[in-house]
Amino acid sequence: MFLKKKEQPEMRPESGGHTKLKPKPEEDPEFHKYRVEYNRAGCIGGDICTFIDPKHFVMNKADGKADFVGAKLVDGKWVIEELHDPTMIEPGGEMRRAADCCPAGVIRVVRIKTGEKVAGH
């Protein structure tokens, strides 16, 4: 005896004739908001970040460490809570390169929405 195969429900496009597709994560504006942390105490100088991203990092001649422009001191680290500029963070962007190239590993970029580290150490 053969059992009849259960009928599958028919796939129908939603009203208007279009099938709704799930948006890609990168299409969400929240995906492109970043927190940047700088542990100034660990800076060993060398001018790399200031060369790559002079908009955010300038050398402080008094102690030879970089200052993080626009950051606030939070729990001992200099932080920009919400940097919404994908061109600085996505591959090739200045902030991303500064974080990745820092020899002391004291700059870190985190995607706020997911908590994932996207640049730095």
Ligand code: SF4
């Ligand atoms: S690249 Fe890193 S170690 Fe060098 S000045 Fe910038 S923060 Fe300091």
